[in-house]
Amino acid sequence: MKPDYKNWMPKGMIFGGLAITLVFLILFILFGCTGIVGGAWKTVLFIVLLLLTVIAGVITVWMALLYRAFSYDGKRQMSKQIIEGVASYVSVPDGGMILDVGCGSGALAIACAKHNPNAEVIGIDRWGKEYASFSRQLCERNARAEKVNNTKFQHGDAVKLDFDDETFDAVTSNYVYHNIPSRDRQTILLETLRVLKKGGTFALHDIFSKSKYGDMQAFVKKLKDMGYEKVELIDTTDKFMKNWEPVWMELSGSALLVGRK
Structure with a gap:
């Protein structure tokens, strides 16, 4: 029997971050890259949604790296x-x-x-x-x-x-x-x-x-x-x-x- 100490970075947080990133990405494509919205609004949405997508993506990657680093079964075993x-x-x-x-x-x-x-x-x-x-x-x-x-x-x-x-x-x-x-x-x-x-x-x-x-x-x-x-x-x-x-x-x-x- 092997102990299971889980991980200090819950998988649910990583999946949640991934979901939020995908939502922002879809919104960015729909409203920032297509013709659904035009003029100045399109420019604003392009910038805002792109930033939100990048930020959410970076946070998700950071959480995934933490999960890997803190894993009891991983290489680093922090x-x-x-x-x-x-x-x-x-x-x-x-x-x-x-x-x-x-x-x-x-x-x-x-x-x-x-x-x-x-x-x-x-x-x-x-x-x-x-x-x-x-x-x-x-x-x-x-x-x-x-x-x-x-x-x-x-x-x-x-x-x-x-x-x-x-x-x-x-x-x-x-x-x-x-x-x-x-x-x-x-x-x-x-x-x-x-x-x-x-x-x-x-x-x-x-x-x-x-x-x-x-x-x-x-x-x-x-x-x-x-x-x-x-x-x-x-x-x-x-x-x-x-x-x-x-x-x-x-x-x-x-x-x-x-x-x-």
């Missing part, structure tokens, strides 16, 4: 490199507890379980329609395929975690928080840190752009002022991924590592 990179930071005592927020198909939770065979790993996710191919059942099947028996998967919400303060020795997450609709993702990070034990580790990999998270350097300073012993914002472009190309630079993101006294 997803596997990222998962293993994040999991390598997580080491807890025997009997410890690890929380993976937004576990998706279970990849990071299972990797952490392998690195910490005597710990309990809980993966939570809301498994929304955006990633319909991901589910709790898929996570459980993947754990069985990897012969991992120290994982548990359940529904959960990163905005309000259903756990007491200082429950976990480590908390992990990968490419999740930037997808959560919020004007203040730093507050969501603080909610995650609430369930971390003193001396624990929070290893988060995400796209830490200013538009998504605000000033992360200021947030790092804020955490240090709050008493967190070690706070690092690590550029993972070269650290986790090999043969990383400039086109993926925004998606490479950074890892936020936090340890508390």
Whole structure:
């Protein structure tokens, strides 16, 4: 039995982009290249529809390339490199507890379980329609395929975690928080840190752009002022991924590592 971790770029998005591109192309041919519309309107439609067709086509190609790059079965296996990179930071005592927020198909939770065979790993996710191919059942099947028996998967919400303060020795997450609709993702990070034990580790990999998270350097300073012993914002472009190309630079993101006294 082989695990199936799916792909971080859903096929549905690629097919949707392809459909939109074809629609714009048909409209471009009908209204920009034939005599259905004449005069100035034809010129305007020619330019506008051509631009829309090109933009939609470029985005579709970009998504297709991402799908290929993130494939677990592909040549580059970026997803596997990222998962293993994040999991390598997580080491807890025997009997410890690890929380993976937004576990998706279970990849990071299972990797952490392998690195910490005597710990309990809980993966939570809301498994929304955006990633319909991901589910709790898929996570459980993947754990069985990897012969991992120290994982548990359940529904959960990163905005309000259903756990007491200082429950976990480590908390992990990968490419999740930037997808959560919020004007203040730093507050969501603080909610995650609430369930971390003193001396624990929070290893988060995400796209830490200013538009998504605000000033992360200021947030790092804020955490240090709050008493967190070690706070690092690590550029993972070269650290986790090999043969990383400039086109993926925004998606490479950074890892936020936090340890508390």
